[in-house]
Amino acid sequence: MPVTDKEVALSERIEAFLAELKRGGSGAGTLRGSGETARETTALLRRITGQAQWSSAGDLMEIIRKEGRRMMATQPSETTVGNMVRRVLKIIREEYARLRGSSEVTDQQESLHQLLTSGGLSEENFGQHFKDLRANVIEAINELLTELEATTDHIAMQALEHIHSNEVIMTIGRSRTVEAFLKDAALKRKFHVIVAECAPFCQGHEMATSLSEAGIETTVIADAAIFAVMSRVNKVIIGTQTVLANGGLRAVNGTHTLALAARHHSTPLIVCAPMFKLSPQFHNEEDTFHKFVSPHEVLPFTEGEILSKVNVYCPVFDYVPPELITLFISNIGGNAPSYTYRLMSELYHPEDHEL
Amino acid sequence: MADADETSKQAERNTNVGDGIAVKKQDIARAKNEGKELTKDEKQRLRKEKKQQKKNKKDDKGESEHENVPLPPSQAVVQCQSQKVCTSEKPAKSKAEQRAERRARQEADRAAKGKKGESAQQPPSGKSKAPPNELQPVVKRLPEHVQVDDPAAVRKLAKKLERQQIPVRSEYGYKVSLFSHLHQYSRKAPLTQQISIPSTVIHPYIVRLGLQYSQGIVAGSNARSIALLHAFQKVIQDYKTPPNEELSRDLVNKLKPYISYLNQCRPLSASMGNAIKYVKKEISNIPCLCKEEEAKKQLLSCIDNYIKEKITLAATTISAYAIEKISNGDVILVYGCSSLVNHILCDAFDKKRKFSVIVVDSRPRLEGREALRRLVKKGICCTYVLISAVSYILPEVSKVFLGAHALLANGYVMSRVGTSQIALVAKAYNVPVLVCCETYKFCERVQTDSFVSNELDDPDDLMVTRKGKIHLENWQDIRQLGLLNLVYDVTPPDFVDLVITDLGMIPCTSVPVVLRVKNVDQ
Numbered sequence: 001m002p003v004t005d006k007e008v009a010l011s012e013r014i015e016a017f018l019a020e021l022k023r024g025g026s027g028a029g030t031l032r033g034s035g036e037t038a039r040e041t042t043a044l045l046r047r048i049t050g051q052a053q054w055s056s057a058g059d060l061m062e063i064i065r066k067e068g069r070r071m072m073a074t075q076p077s078e079t080t081v082g083n084m085v086r087r088v089l090k091i092i093r094e095e096y097a098r099l100r101g102s103s104e105v106t107d108q109q110e111s112l113h114q115l116l117t118s119g120g121l122s123e124e125n126f127g128q129h130f131k132d133l134r135a136n137v138i139e140a141i142n143e144l145l146t147e148l149e150a151t152t153d154h155i156a157m158q159a160l161e162h163i164h165s166n167e168v169i170m171t172i173g174r175s176r177t178v179e180a181f182l183k184d185a186a187l188k189r190k191f192h193v194i195v196a197e198c199a200p201f202c203q204g205h206e207m208a209t210s211l212s213e214a215g216i217e218t219t220v221i222a223d224a225a226i227f228a229v230m231s232r233v234n235k236v237i238i239g240t241q242t243v244l245a246n247g248g249l250r251a252v253n254g255t256h257t258l259a260l261a262a263r264h265h266s267t268p269l270i271v272c273a274p275m276f277k278l279s280p281q282f283h284n285e286e287d288t289f290h291k292f293v294s295p296h297e298v299l300p301f302t303e304g305e306i307l308s309k310v311n312v313y314c315p316v317f318d319y320v321p322p323e324l325i326t327l328f329i330s331n332i333g334g335n336a337p338s339y340t341y342r343l344m345s346e347l348y349h350p351e352d353h354e355l
Numbered sequence: 356m357a358d359a360d361e362t363s364k365q366a367e368r369n370t371n372v373g374d375g376i377a378v379k380k381q382d383i384a385r386a387k388n389e390g391k392e393l394t395k396d397e398k399q400r401l402r403k404e405k406k407q408q409k410k411n412k413k414d415d416k417g418e419s420e421h422e423n424v425p426l427p428p429s430q431a432v433v434q435c436q437s438q439k440v441c442t443s444e445k446p447a448k449s450k451a452e453q454r455a456e457r458r459a460r461q462e463a464d465r466a467a468k469g470k471k472g473e474s475a476q477q478p479p480s481g482k483s484k485a486p487p488n489e490l491q492p493v494v495k496r497l498p499e500h501v502q503v504d505d506p507a508a509v510r511k512l513a514k515k516l517e518r519q520q521i522p523v524r525s526e527y528g529y530k531v532s533l534f535s536h537l538h539q540y541s542r543k544a545p546l547t548q549q550i551s552i553p554s555t556v557i558h559p560y561i562v563r564l565g566l567q568y569s570q571g572i573v574a575g576s577n578a579r580s581i582a583l584l585h586a587f588q589k590v591i592q593d594y595k596t597p598p599n600e601e602l603s604r605d606l607v608n609k610l611k612p613y614i615s616y617l618n619q620c621r622p623l624s625a626s627m628g629n630a631i632k633y634v635k636k637e638i639s640n641i642p643c644l645c646k647e648e649e650a651k652k653q654l655l656s657c658i659d660n661y662i663k664e665k666i667t668l669a670a671t672t673i674s675a676y677a678i679e680k681i682s683n684g685d686v687i688l689v690y691g692c693s694s695l696v697n698h699i700l701c702d703a704f705d706k707k708r709k710f711s712v713i714v715v716d717s718r719p720r721l722e723g724r725e726a727l728r729r730l731v732k733k734g735i736c737c738t739y740v741l742i743s744a745v746s747y748i749l750p751e752v753s754k755v756f757l758g759a760h761a762l763l764a765n766g767y768v769m770s771r772v773g774t775s776q777i778a779l780v781a782k783a784y785n786v787p788v789l790v791c792c793e794t795y796k797f798c799e800r801v802q803t804d805s806f807v808s809n810e811l812d813d814p815d816d817l818m819v820t821r822k823g824k825i826h827l828e829n830w831q832d833i834r835q836l837g838l839l840n841l842v843y844d845v846t847p848p849d850f851v852d853l854v855i856t857d858l859g860m861i862p863c864t865s866v867p868v869v870l871r872v873k874n875v876d877q
Contacts, residue, residue, distance in 0.1 A: 197817065199717070199742075199743055200741060202718075202819050202821060205819070205826035205827050208836060209830075209836065212833045212834075212835040212836035213833065215835060216835060217835045218835055218836050218837070219531050219837045219838070219839050220817055220827065220830075220836070220837070220838050222718050222719060222773075222817060222839075222840065222841075223717060223718070223741070223742050223743045223773075224718075224771075225772050225773070225841045225844065227776040227844065228772055228775060228776075228805040228844035229533075229805070229841075231805075232533060232806070253744050253746075253747065254743030254744075256780075257742075257743065257745060257746055257776055257780055260779055260780055261776065261779060264779060290747065298740065298741055303724065306728055306731045309737070310727060310737045310738060311737070311738040311739070312739045312740070313738065313739075313740050313744060313747070314740075314741075314744070315744050315747045318743075318746055
């Protein structure tokens, strides 16, 4: 097949995106929020849908799966990439099913009868060609993009339902979602925020300056003081990097300690996470749960010769089990951690969990 | 009749005092500026003023005290005597007569002590100690350093410091509202900047010690106590009894301004408080006919014995107990730099136990690096993490060893901030937590949270440079932003599995038993 200019341009784009991902994850490039990554991934997938050569839904899904696997391998800790790929795959399945005329509900539900009669997997191989498939899929992806752009606002809109006046709220590190959440509530209510600085990256400092400039009473504490001040805290509101399939979290390190301290004092723990962070992974499923960065953040090279004699770890993420979480606030509303499995089945097709 | 005379004399004295106050203050200010000690007259006048205030307070409390505290008859007599002495005191009384009365009082006290076997009556500190076989309400005076939000207490402290010619340290920065009752100082403004050099009021060793405390050069409760006792030894060596004065009384008075000064530099720790109590008791127990050289020698050897017994030997004993708890193949987690825990680990390593250590550290003090250096120098295999990574590393840990700053009477462990967090996470992972603490750090206070009595360190320490930028650089300009740098926190006893002391291995809840035993011994 002759390689067209479009294809060359497309593969260049993909390469550029992969390079960005790799750099961003190691902390060398500009640190991007997961929202941005999600939007860029979706935009790239839309471009692939529009410009790549494919004739049937099956082909398209194969192409997207291939690219998706490449993207996920570049930066395994950036789970939003994989999530977006799975969302797009689900969109393709839905559009295909709609065009075929069969009702989506029966196809997707794996009833016991269906499992037994059809011998496991459905006999769909997505081979049929539909003219309108491309346009439909691109339209659906556009809808997805609009949804992604509005997630932070939808979450922030719910702020007043959860924060009353004169509260003391604790948070850790820096989350743009939580920042927007608190700033929205501060427009109408007066409350106090305690930010744990989250060493060694100390992103809590940026969060604190940003919140205090918005007029919120903020205090910065060291990580070691989390338990000491927890007795005066009314609510703990945090963001997270990923929401796992069992309702647990993969959040910035120090969050597990925060969750344990909140449980000890019976303080509710609220997680503000948009839906695109929900990932069908489980804890300990792959070796990619923990990510480590250079230990010189923890013990700098100026310490001298003891560096060669000690082991130094600098993990980036923490696992928080679902029993410690009280509530998830996402762009579609609030729900309990036990409901996560249901949300997942609405967002992703079970066959796509393993790309 | 007598009462009327008394009251009129009192009124006279008051007016005299009132007139002379302005003059006195000028004199005192002048003397302070010149760095000279107050003259005898000025000291006497200040003392009278103090007695006046105390008498007014005592008259109010006098009846209620007599009713609430059913003192034994001999002590009641002594109390009445002392009251009478106070009320009938005349300013023109000679020093010799005052001293004789005081001596008579002290002798009566000692006789009473011999009968009842309880500790000597302390100088009027507002504290009435309960004898061991009678449970009486203990009226304690609230320490000054937790009353910063009370303007009356602040004024009282300022007056006391002025009398002792110690400068007052000024507060720094915006204080978080939850902690407005505590002091917050800046390390960049040490107290010594306000003292004239050379200062003849404060012994130079004490000045140096205070500076070392406030700059964090001497840190850790054992180190601070030992440094304090050595400084006291120097003070005692250089001390010369002034004529017409008694060593046992004058030396104690000499030490008071030093203690205020050190308190201003950095609030005293529980271990330092116990050490000071011991030294004062030893000094006041010196028999009055003892020669100065002998007395000084005796005091110096007392202090040496205290250090040897309570700190050095205690560490050896605790180490011997703790080694039973360390088995081969253990992974031991330690937090920060506790001299006792380091000593235990080094001893265990010398006794050929095979174990590895994980050192957990926290900003902003980063004391764990010091512990890391010492252990690595010894040859122990170490890992180093920050406290936010503790839940990552804890599944590999078999035991947690923690040091303590003080053990409170309700079983709570007061230690460096972050200790309670480590104990919390260890409990969640079912890892045993062992606290190592000498008995001289046991304290009669009770506390349930880390707010009411704590220490606020310099808030500027929280600032950090990342990628060439300091985010919190202008935190003082932003009105709503506050930085909180706590020094201590309290760990509830249900997180602690065992406390290893020089008296043995006890549960956390047995601390008041130890305190009682100690009090009866002394």
